[in-house]
Amino acid sequence: MRFLTAGESHGPQLTAIIEGLPSQLEIDTQIINQELKRRQGGYGRGRRMQIESDQVRILSGVRHGKTTGAPVTLVVENRDWKNWEDIMGAAPVADPSNVKKRVTRPRPGHADLNGAVKYGHRDMRDVLERSSARETAIRVAVGSVAKQLLSNFGIDIAGRVIELGGVKDETPVTESLEEIKKVTEASPLRCLNKDLEEKMIAVIDEAKQNGDSIGGVVETIVTGAPIGLGSHVHYDRKLDARIAMGVMSINAFKGVEFGIGFAAASRPGSQVHDEILWSEDKGYSRRTNRLGGFEGGMTTGMPIIVKGVMKPIPTLYKPLQSVDIQTKEPFKASIERSDNCAVPAASVVCENVVAWEMACAIMERFSGDQMPDVLQAYESFQKRALEF
Ligand SMILES: Cc1cc2nc3c(=O)[nH]c(=O)nc-3n(C[C@H](O)[C@H](O)[C@H](O)COP(=O)(O)O)c2cc1C
Numbered sequence: 001m002r003f004l005t006a007g008e009s010h011g012p013q014l015t016a017i018i019e020g021l022p023s024q025l026e027i028d029t030q031i032i033n034q035e036l037k038r039r040q041g042g043y044g045r046g047r048r049m050q051i052e053s054d055q056v057r058i059l060s061g062v063r064h065g066k067t068t069g070a071p072v073t074l075v076v077e078n079r080d081w082k083n084w085e086d087i088m089g090a091a092p093v094a095d096p097s098n099v100k101k102r103v104t105r106p107r108p109g110h111a112d113l114n115g116a117v118k119y120g121h122r123d124m125r126d127v128l129e130r131s132s133a134r135e136t137a138i139r140v141a142v143g144s145v146a147k148q149l150l151s152n153f154g155i156d157i158a159g160r161v162i163e164l165g166g167v168k169d170e171t172p173v174t175e176s177l178e179e180i181k182k183v184t185e186a187s188p189l190r191c192l193n194k195d196l197e198e199k200m201i202a203v204i205d206e207a208k209q210n211g212d213s214i215g216g217v218v219e220t221i222v223t224g225a226p227i228g229l230g231s232h233v234h235y236d237r238k239l240d241a242r243i244a245m246g247v248m249s250i251n252a253f254k255g256v257e258f259g260i261g262f263a264a265a266s267r268p269g270s271q272v273h274d275e276i277l278w279s280e281d282k283g284y285s286r287r288t289n290r291l292g293g294f295e296g297g298m299t300t301g302m303p304i305i306v307k308g309v310m311k312p313i314p315t316l317y318k319p320l321q322s323v324d325i326q327t328k329e330p331f332k333a334s335i336e337r338s339d340n341c342a343v344p345a346a347s348v349v350c351e352n353v354v355a356w357e358m359a360c361a362i363m364e365r366f367s368g369d370q371m372p373d374v375l376q377a378y379e380s381f382q383k384r385a386l387e388f
């Protein structure tokens with residue numbers, strides 16, 4: 001399967017085309033809308049989220065609530081577009097009345113300068129419109145379709161914030177995903193620990209007062225994955241590598257870990273590898289899950305635990321030093337309306353990016369043109385794996 005997205009942050013809409021979904025897959029628009037709403041929430045967001053109320057429109061590939069096998073087109077409109085039509089619209093940048101509206105002072109940490117030099121844009125709006133994490137709205141819509149596919153195979157996904165501005169939530173994931181979802185959905189920080197939540201809010205508020213921004217770490221947990229998704233035989237078929245690419249592609253993400261991740265470097269092997277068990281009813285399982293559900297680029301059948309680190313938001317209301325690309329004079333960087341923390345929202349994005357990679361892995365492993373064929377292939381493999 002594959003998908004492309006198009007659209008600018010303050011343009012009329014975001015669009016995605018998904019290709020390769022099997023036919024007969026039930027798609028519920030309300031479930032996609034619920035996922036879009038989850039992404040819009042979270043403490044620390046800027047005023048843009050009060051303007052938008054993201055809703056998906058499905059323009060092709062789904063009829064009477066089921067995929068047909070044709071490409072699926074998803075659209076999410078930008079309500080804010082009407083406030084930007086003059087800037088985004090026809091008036092050429094060279095028009096003197098528009099010169100003042102040009103973005104000419106690149107923000108350290110954003111794509112402004114690199115994109116402007118690379119594409120030859122004297123108005124860096126032509127870069128920031130597409131580099132904006134607004135694009136993650138449509139990727140979440142795609143991820144929600146992937147989640148709906150995965151639910152047919154008993155694969156479930158949850159996410160949470162485990163660190164924010166240096167405040168760490170070390171609550172282990174012992175509860176069921178249902179329990180995690182119940183607690184995180186009720187939390188403006190998408191965090192499991194109520195006491196830490198207050199500390200996190202205080203950190204965000206303090207940063208905001210200082211014109212600063214905050215980053216953190218999110219964790220995505222996937223349950224129900226069968227053994228052997230992905231493959232050891234080629235670098236680009238390793239599923240953990242593909243998931244890492246997906247997570248790293250989220251705006252502002254700077255690192256990925258599976259299971260104990262970087263801590264593996266300082267532990268002996270006996271404290272890292274997960275011992276193998278077998279029972280008649282469950283087949284193979286592991287005593288621990290320190291490697292986060294992967295060995296040899298393949299799923300072990302244990303929950304997948306992936307963490308992603310998000311750097312602080314680049315746009316600062318107390319801006320950092322920059323250079324005006326027109327005058328070459330030193331200037332403080334431009335200030336665009338901005339979030340000062342988007343880690344809770346990014347946690348939802350991370351779930352959905354992982355969902356897409358999981359759905360691709362399922363379709364590669366149990367490929368079929370229609371859902372009944374895919375499910376049959378899955379069930380016969382599960383039986384074989386149990387008897388192995
Ligand atoms: C959900 C979400 C919201 C974001 N909101 C903002 C924002 O309001 N202002 C900003 O400067 N960056 C924001 N970012 C981060 C930038 O989009 C990101 O830093 C930029 O695209 C440069 O890419 P890079 O950080 O991956 O190098 C956000 C990221 C995410 C995931």
Ligand SMILES: C=C(O[C@@H]1CC(C(=O)O)=C[C@@H](OP(=O)(O)O)[C@H]1O)C(=O)O
Pocket residue numbers: 009046047048049052131132133134137251336337338339
């Ligand atoms: C629009 C979204 O996030 C935006 C991501 C973003 C950035 O630079 O990445 C900058 C801000 O854009 P604006 O200046 O329009 O407020 C965020 O609001 C969204 O998440 O839907």
